[in-house]
Amino acid sequence: MSSTPKTIQFEEKHRWLKMGIIVFLGMVFFLLNIALGSVFIPFKEFFKIVFGLGSDKLAWTNIVLNARLPQAVTALLAGAALGAGGLMMQTLFRNPLAGPSVLGVSSGASLGVAIMILFLGVQVGNINMFSQFAGNFSIVIAAIVGAVMVLLLIGMLAGRFKNNTVVLVMGIMIAYAVSAIVGVLQFYSLKEDLQTFVIWGLGSFANVPRGQLQYFSIAIIGGLLLTLLISKPLNAMLLGENYARNLGVNTSRIRYIIILLTGLLTAVVTAYCGPIAFLGLAVPHLSRNFFKTSDHLVNIPGVILIGGLMALVCNLIARLPGYDGALPINAITSIMGAPVVIWIIIKRTDFRADV
């Protein structure tokens, strides 16, 4: 009788410890992200800048505070948002292979972006094209609309075809179809617009300028907080729609909330950073395996922390000192993420499990 609460408290203690480890690693990588880069800054100077004392060299202060810091914050938030989006999609579709980049949600957002840049010719400057480009709210809105449209379509299909594999294949097909439309748009677009779009598609956390960072942060943090609030109905959804309904969950409403939140989080990240591959798919699995639970009350903070950490790690690798500039972030997330997914599939004894 008394052993149960003990075990649960024991588990919870472990959870706090695990959270602590990830928070610590996150802080380490956050600091590394702003300390390291193509320009070498001595540690002493770096700490002076970090603690607000300023450096003798104005350029260094500029690099740390105006380039690397926003980039690190963007990576942290983008990783967290994609992880949360992936978690919600895997729960909603009860499918371990669901994720923003797999089910065409990122493609939907891309289509929105493509229509704005390539078709409507939303002006994008040449010199600081990314900041102007990403700063354009119409593009962010278009991305959200595109992502939510694809999610609604997949949600409809998932309602009709209960089979997970069918939904997954349809999602992949939708992604292809949407990409094809983007391809047609590219074919008819101007060279300069096309270049902007292609570079955006490679992904980067460096595209959110300091002046835009607060909007980006508010959207992501707001979305994540709302996600935390629906952890209880999300848990019930693990049992499937009928059981969830029998536990008092308004399933059709929660479905739309999940779709809107996932759409918002994925689309904002995609609009600013490009379609980032694999993070959304891999992070929820890392969290579930690390915390040994499917409880969303644990996993939502879990994916936020692990997602942020993974994005910081990827961003650091992309900008390791020695490169001239930065590698596309998508190359890194794919190289890191694809083996993680394969490892999950091979390793999991519970492959029959829905989530």
Add this chain to the structure above:
Amino acid sequence: MNCVLKTYDLSIGYHLKRGEDKILHRNIGLDLYGGEITCLLGPNGSGKSTLIRTFSGFQAALGGDLLINEKSLNQYSAKELSKVLSVVLTEHPVVGQMNVFSMVAFGRSPYTGFLGKLAKEDYHIIEKALENAGITELRNRQFQSLSDGERQKVFIAKSLAQETPLMFLDEPTAFLDFPSKVEILQLLRKTAWEQNKAILLSTHDLNLALQFADKIWLMGQDKPIVTGVPEDLVLSGKFANYFDHKNISFDKTTGTFTFDAATKQAIVVSGQHIKLDWLKKALHRKGFEVLNENGGSEPLTLVRFNLEKDVFELKLDNSVNGFNHIEELIEFLLGGESNTTSLATPSRSGS
């Protein structure tokens, strides 16, 4: 007895496209009482699941009304309904990284707060549900590592933790081995009696339903639903009526179903002994027509049981053969059919 659920003139079925309705059953008037197990029987496609889904509020009734505790189902909010009825569905979701305790804890979900944190009392209720379902020792096991029967019990425990006066179970005994089926039904009967719950379950295990059900509802395609106490349904012939099939017939005396096979030969089995009862079953299975001794003319083939020698004695054409086992006797009879000459020289005659 308290009536927990009552239907008036209920119609169940599906909304099809183009606005048409496919009505499976109409004018249904049924009652569920606290402290009783009601078994829902009927062939596949007769609408058992549809009825349970309609009762659970998963799909709308196509007409009539459904009252739970004298309040219409439509007037319940999702939250209120979750405290009145709990379901155990046919297919269990397979959730990874979830232990049995957490699965059962879902039953407390209608009662917990915004984030679903369990209070001390919730822990107590979950423990009790685990105990009542007999799965206390599984508490820390991973749900997906359990057998089908254990998973079924976990969901029943979840349902118990939900503390609802009504419990609906859609084929809880499907896919289980026989002892597990009995165990599940015993558990449900205990629950119904001790906690005064009204339990409705659909099943294909007719024999078990006859033994465990307080009431039986018979559903068939294009037939009205028949209800009653199992014994009454058997005696009135309604039970047999619902399941009579070309080759299947229901034996009122034994309460079992028999399968008619083309009869090859009539054999009279004489006497009363458990071994003769089992011999009759074996002969029946092999397609012989088994007759009881009628005292008339001496039959051609007759089997008796010799208690002293512990052998079956087969009298055939004035010769008597003894057999220790049913297998030998059957082989002898079947062999004799194909080759009559061997009758004269039985290869294995006992003592």
